[in-house]
Amino acid sequence: GAGVSQSPSNKVTEKGKDVELRCDPISGHTALYWYRQSLGQGLEFLIYFQGNSAPDKSGLPSDRFSAERTGGSVSTLTIQRTQQEDSAVYLCASSINRVGTDTQYFGPGTRLTVL
Amino acid sequence: DQQVKQNSPSLSVQEGRISILNCDYTNSMFDYFLWYKKYPAEGPTFLISISSIKDKNEDGRFTVFLNKSAKHLSLHIVPSQPGDSAVYFCAASNAGKSTFGDGTTLTVKP
Numbered sequence: 001g002a003g004v005s006q007s008p009s010n011k012v013t014e015k016g017k018d019v020e021l022r023c024d025p026i027s028g029h030t031a032l033y034w035y036r037q038s039l040g041q042g043l044e045f046l047i048y049f050q051g052n053s054a055p056d057k058s059g060l061p062s063d064r065f066s067a068e069r070t071g072g073s074v075s076t077l078t079i080q081r082t083q084q085e086d087s088a089v090y091l092c093a094s095s096i097n098r099v100g101t102d103t104q105y106f107g108p109g110t111r112l113t114v115l
Numbered sequence: 116d117q118q119v120k121q122n123s124p125s126l127s128v129q130e131g132r133i134s135i136l137n138c139d140y141t142n143s144m145f146d147y148f149l150w151y152k153k154y155p156a157e158g159p160t161f162l163i164s165i166s167s168i169k170d171k172n173e174d175g176r177f178t179v180f181l182n183k184s185a186k187h188l189s190l191h192i193v194p195s196q197p198g199d200s201a202v203y204f205c206a207a208s209n210a211g212k213s214t215f216g217d218g219t220t221l222t223v224k225p
Binding site: 004035040041042043044045048056091093103104105106107108109 | 121158160161164213
């Protein structure tokens, strides 16, 4: 079966532009997560969705970051007025449910470079 | 304050030997622990996990040990194989929210 997919795989943008990153989770997975991995760093939690609602947005670094999920499936992470420090790999993961025992399945990531 | 720490950024071992990757955590509320493996240009993939009520879980060549009193867990790979070369992340979970360490890059030399 299909795994988690993300698009684009690479995105180069100029400082100040807006970008949209897309995540298609595994079908039937109700929980969806966004993480960010900066160079040489671990995975930084950004936001979590249960269905279409986001009960935990605690990781979003600033109000330039927003995310939505529609139909309990596809999610979009939007970064407005990008800055150079936003350059990172953005990873999306999904799981059947948000309980500690549920394995998260990760997509390949989107590498964002802000010039 | 980093709640999950992997203090060794890298580890190099010879093929056939044991690889031991370590992870320390500070939050005693964590109740589930996971290890993920990540190859370049790919997302992390789940490797093995352990509940806080256990102290050991084994799956083939991979064993995870949990020492709750020391707030320490380790991943043992034996025997190590060149294909095990990757970045290994430990993660600790509480109420479903996982906190990841910075990763350890394992290199297994043939």
